[in-house]
Amino acid sequence: xxxxxxxxxxxxxxxxxxxxxxxxxxxxxxxxxxxxxxxxxxxxxxxxxxxxxxxxxxxxxxxxxxxxxxxxxxxxxxxxxxxxxxxxxxxxxxxxxxxxxxxxxxxxxxxxxxxxxxxxxxxxxxxxxxxxxxxxxxxxxxxxxxxxxxxxxxxxxxxxxxxxxxxxxxxxxxxxxxxxxxxxxxxx
Numbered sequence: 001x002x003x004x005x006x007x008x009x010x011x012x013x014x015x016x017x018x019x020x021x022x023x024x025x026x027x028x029x030x031x032x033x034x035x036x037x038x039x040x041x042x043x044x045x046x047x048x049x050x051x052x053x054x055x056x057x058x059x060x061x062x063x064x065x066x067x068x069x070x071x072x073x074x075x076x077x078x079x080x081x082x083x084x085x086x087x088x089x090x091x092x093x094x095x096x097x098x099x100x101x102x103x104x105x106x107x108x109x110x111x112x113x114x115x116x117x118x119x120x121x122x123x124x125x126x127x128x129x130x131x132x133x134x135x136x137x138x139x140x141x142x143x144x145x146x147x148x149x150x151x152x153x154x155x156x157x158x159x160x161x162x163x164x165x166x167x168x169x170x171x172x173x174x175x176x177x178x179x180x181x182x183x184x185x186x187x188x
Contacts, residue, residue: 009047012037013061016054021103025055025110052115059107059118062100063125069093070132083186086136087155087179094159095173101163108160129156137186151186 015037019028030051034044048054069090081089094101111118133152158178165173 005047008039008043009057012039012044012047013054013057017058017062017103018099020055020058020106021099024106030054052117055107055110055115055118056121058103059111059121062103062107063121065100066094066104067125067128067132070129070136082183083137084179084183087182088175090155091159091162091173091175091179095162095166095175098166102167105160105163105167126156147186151182155182 012033016028016033019032019036023032030044030048031041033054034041037044048057072090107118108122111122130149130152133155134148137148137151162173162175
């Protein structure tokens with residue numbers, strides 16, 4: 001794909017992501033995206049023939065961003081940073097990115113309620129995320145914990161829960177206390 005096409009697709013995805021994070025998937029139309037991107041609907045259709053195609057690309061970009069943040073766990077796991085600090089950093093990164101958090105939940109809602117293709121993409125990505133977390137936990141735990149997989153599910157659930165808490169205005173999530181508790185349970 002040449003640079004011009006990639007640049008236009010990136011522009012469209014950026015505009016669509018912003019609109020969806022503000023209005024939700026169902027309340028964002030192709031017309032809205034074209035208007036906000038300052039392009040004609042014909043130009044939009046040239047790059048994306050259906051709203052679902054835009055949603056899939058947005059989901060892939062958003063999930064890749066989250067995946068990269070999770071992969072940072074493995075990088076940090078190879079340093080002298082404590083496991084508690086690694087988890088705390090991960091939780092804070094996800095919570096501090098409100099727009100991507102909101103976008104993630106809108107896309108997840110779309111996957112749960114009506115879009116089977118998107119649901120499958122989430123299933124695959126969540127499995128990858130759990131494996132990444134499990135690998136990182138295995139590297140940083142003080143003992144070889146056979147429950148790393150269980151903790152990987154818990155951490156993913158916490159991340160989604162923190163995003164929800166943040167969106168409803170609970171900005172007082174006690175991340176330090178939670179990471180201390182997880183660290184305690186992982187190592188006992």
